[in-house]
Amino acid sequence: MSNAIIKIKKSSGEIVNFDIHKVERSIRRAGITGSQVKFISKQVANQVREGMTTKEIYRIVKNELKKVNVGSVYRYDLKNALLRLGPAGYKFEKYVASILKAYRYDAYNPEYDLQGACVGHEVDVIAERDGRRIFIEAKFRNDFFDFVNLKDTMATWTRFLDLVDGASLGKCEHFDECWIITNARFSDRAEKLGVCKGIHLVGWNFPKEASFGHMVDNALLYPLTIINDLTDNELDILASKDIMLCKEVLEYEAVDLAEILGADLQRAEWLIETAKKITTKTPA
Amino acid sequence: MSNAIIKIKKSSGEIVNFDIHKVERSIRRAGITGSQVKFISKQVANQVREGMTTKEIYRIVKNELKKVNVGSVYRYDLKNALLRLGPAGYKFEKYVASILKAYRYDAYNPEYDLQGACVGHEVDVIAERDGRRIFIEAKFRNDFFDFVNLKDTMATWTRFLDLVDGASLGKCEHFDECWIITNARFSDRAEKLGVCKGIHLVGWNFPKEASFGHMVDNALLYPLTIINDLTDNELDILASKDIMLCKEVLEYEAVDLAEILGADLQRAEWLIETAKKITTKTPA
Numbered sequence: 001m002s003n004a005i006i007k008i009k010k011s012s013g014e015i016v017n018f019d020i021h022k023v024e025r026s027i028r029r030a031g032i033t034g035s036q037v038k039f040i041s042k043q044v045a046n047q048v049r050e051g052m053t054t055k056e057i058y059r060i061v062k063n064e065l066k067k068v069n070v071g072s073v074y075r076y077d078l079k080n081a082l083l084r085l086g087p088a089g090y091k092f093e094k095y096v097a098s099i100l101k102a103y104r105y106d107a108y109n110p111e112y113d114l115q116g117a118c119v120g121h122e123v124d125v126i127a128e129r130d131g132r133r134i135f136i137e138a139k140f141r142n143d144f145f146d147f148v149n150l151k152d153t154m155a156t157w158t159r160f161l162d163l164v165d166g167a168s169l170g171k172c173e174h175f176d177e178c179w180i181i182t183n184a185r186f187s188d189r190a191e192k193l194g195v196c197k198g199i200h201l202v203g204w205n206f207p208k209e210a211s212f213g214h215m216v217d218n219a220l221l222y223p224l225t226i227i228n229d230l231t232d233n234e235l236d237i238l239a240s241k242d243i244m245l246c247k248e249v250l251e252y253e254a255v256d257l258a259e260i261l262g263a264d265l266q267r268a269e270w271l272i273e274t275a276k277k278i279t280t281k282t283p284a
Numbered sequence: 285m286s287n288a289i290i291k292i293k294k295s296s297g298e299i300v301n302f303d304i305h306k307v308e309r310s311i312r313r314a315g316i317t318g319s320q321v322k323f324i325s326k327q328v329a330n331q332v333r334e335g336m337t338t339k340e341i342y343r344i345v346k347n348e349l350k351k352v353n354v355g356s357v358y359r360y361d362l363k364n365a366l367l368r369l370g371p372a373g374y375k376f377e378k379y380v381a382s383i384l385k386a387y388r389y390d391a392y393n394p395e396y397d398l399q400g401a402c403v404g405h406e407v408d409v410i411a412e413r414d415g416r417r418i419f420i421e422a423k424f425r426n427d428f429f430d431f432v433n434l435k436d437t438m439a440t441w442t443r444f445l446d447l448v449d450g451a452s453l454g455k456c457e458h459f460d461e462c463w464i465i466t467n468a469r470f471s472d473r474a475e476k477l478g479v480c481k482g483i484h485l486v487g488w489n490f491p492k493e494a495s496f497g498h499m500v501d502n503a504l505l506y507p508l509t510i511i512n513d514l515t516d517n518e519l520d521i522l523a524s525k526d527i528m529l530c531k532e533v534l535e536y537e538a539v540d541l542a543e544i545l546g547a548d549l550q551r552a553e554w555l556i557e558t559a560k561k562i563t564t565k566t567p568a
Contacts, residue, residue, distance in 0.1 A: 118480030119434065119473050150403065154442035155435045162438075162477070189403050193446070196402030 009053045012145075018052075020045050023061065029217055030065055030072035031281035040064045071277040074226045078216060079144055079204070081226035082183040084235075091225075091239050092140035093124045096181050098244040099221050100136075105129045115171035116162030123163075125181075134200075135160050135175040141184035144204065148182045150189040156180055157197055183212065220279040222246045227274055234261055246275035293337045302336075304329050307345065313501055314349055314356035315565035324348045355561035358510045362500060363428055363488070365510035366467040368519075375509075375523050376424035377408045380465050382528040383505050384420075389413045399455040400446030407447075409465075418484075419444050419459040425468035428488065432466045434473040440464055441481055467496065504563040506530045511558055518545055530559035 006018040024041045032040075043064045048057060065072045074081075085092040093109050100107035105127040113120035125136035137156050139148050160178035167174035179200040180186075186194065186203050194201040205211045216222060224230060224238055224246060241260060243249065249257065249272055258268035290302040308325045316324075327348045332341060349356045358365075369376040377393050384391035389411040397404035409420035421440045423432050444462035451458035463484040464470075470478065470487050478485040489495045500506060508514060508522055508530055525544060527533065533541065533556055542552035 118477045151435075151439045154439040154446075156438075157442045158438035158477075193402045193442075 006048055006050050006052075008048065008057065009051060011054055018045075018048050018057075023057070027061065027065070027076065029078070029213065030069075030076040031217065032065075032069050032072050036068050040068060071280055074274075074278045075217070075222065075281075077226060077228075078213065078222065079183075081223050082204075083142065083144065084225035085183070085223060086140055086142050091235075091244070092183065093138040094239055094242065095223050095244045096136065096138040097125050097127075098242070098248070099215060099219075100125070100127045102219055102221050102245070102247070103215070105134075114163060115166050116159070117165030117169055117171065118162050121159050121163060127179075132176040133174060134177040134179055135163060136179040136181060139180060139182040139184070141182060144184055146184045147187045148180060148184060148190055148201075148203070149187045150193060153180065153186070153190040153193050153199065153201075157193070157199060160199075181212065220247060220281070222278050224249070224275075226278060227271070229274075230271070234263075237261055246278045249275040250279070290332055290334055290336075292332065292341065293335060295338055302329075302332050302341075307341070311345065311349070311360070313362070313497065314353075314360040315501065316349075316353050316356050320352050324352060355564055358558075358562045359501070359506065359565075361510060361512075362497065362506065365507050366488075367426065367428065368509035369467070369507060370424055370426045375519075375528070376467065377422045378523055378526065379507050379528045380420065380422040381409050381411075382526070382532070383499060383503075384409070384411045386503055386505050386529070386531070387499070389418075398447060399450050400443070401449035401453055401455065402446050405443050405447060411463075416460040417458060418461040418463055419447060420463040420465060423464060423466040423468070425466060428468055430468045431471045432464060432468065432474055432485075432487070433471045434477060437464065437470070437474040437477050437483065437485075441477070441483060444483075465496065504531060504565070506562050508533070508559075510562060511555070513558075514555070518547075521545055530562045533559040534563070 007015050008018045020041055023044050024037055027037050027040055044060050047060050062073050065076055085095055097107040097109055107127040110123050110126055114123050124138040127134040163175055166172045181202045186201055202212050204213055254268040258265050291299050292302045304325055307328050308321055311321050328344050331344050346357050369379055381391040381393055391411040394407050394410055398407050408422040411418040447459055450456045465486045470485055486496050488497055538552040542549050
């Protein structure tokens, strides 16, 4: 590739310079060795042409990843896997509980409204650890570029305060912390309010070193939606059994998994095999 | 009219029994005598036919009102006049300030953001009286049947708390009260939270005896948008001079009003004459 600047087109329509370092950074998430990252991004750079869309480049990246490590393609696709947890969002709430469980929280989705001092509130996730009880709003967004904005965050804060007040009146149990977890992003003002009030915000890339993406990648907590070939029906069945993670599939024998799915043994074996590839980061 | 039950159609498509008492109640708002109310609602009842829409009945009511008292037709149309304060909502904010001024508050629309403890906030209206300072969110809705919901109300409450905290840090002046004023309605849960937290809620028909509609009717604070024949351009010019109420027009000489409007004397005289009719409730 020459050193000439190549212009590409973002999904927003914006024209920007192609940046190989951005590609490198995004590939690093896929869990492959440093030399593989270098090798693949060079392969991608060689194929990028003036005016290409980020979507086309994304496809080239996936194609190159596949040649090096099959699991990495899935992992690289995490953003889209998260979108597949929608559109209703209830699967996202379950997924968040699963992630927190993997991080050794006692986490669950309460089935009933909790009574605050003034009104009842639907609570997405409750997590407990080391004697602290955490109120969590799981804000699913169908568009990764969507924001959890200041208004959302202000509303969550009043909800939290009302539950804390409710607890002091004996209407519900006490909460020590307020979290908002989203697959999308926080607006600048939402971030500012959250940090200032002590709301723990977790977004796709916030906070930098402990973002949602990192939480998933670091502990290999890939949702089953990352497996494109699973049908919506299969995903629903697994969710109904609180099986949300690739990792969780590995706790089952193929014969049991087949029974849960109402599928044949081969399908269950394939699922376990795929889940294993995705949750194994050592290069193939 | 026979005593047979007549079915009519609401704008929602719902079929309901025609109820003469409802017509009476709605006409009472128009500021006419009790015997006129009785007379008109009888006239209306005589013209209602099976399957008529509420919109058609509304037109009959207006037609009958016009025969009795010209100003009453305008007053009866307040709901629609309020919708004409949209869609941007900034005219509604100005109108709310005008109403509060008429109720002897020192009210204004601040031009700059106020600094709370955590973030800056756009504040719609500030009102002061008897040493108390009030933070007001003016929530305009383009659809009268729309709600200010629990989330809106929770967000407003955090905004208020953040400003109160900001004041204690010396970032802004203190507020003693939090109000939400809307041309539309509050959801049940928003009402519950507001009443419980001490947020002063004012909606089209809430609270029953001191609703937005009552505030306007009782003190004849009809917005200039109630005069259908005023053009959007004329309304904009008047708003830019903070002339939002029919009452306020009466403080001007025709010659001055003509100059403000960039119109001829006749137009200004007509405007003053119309404003006078609307703000005079004694039957013609």
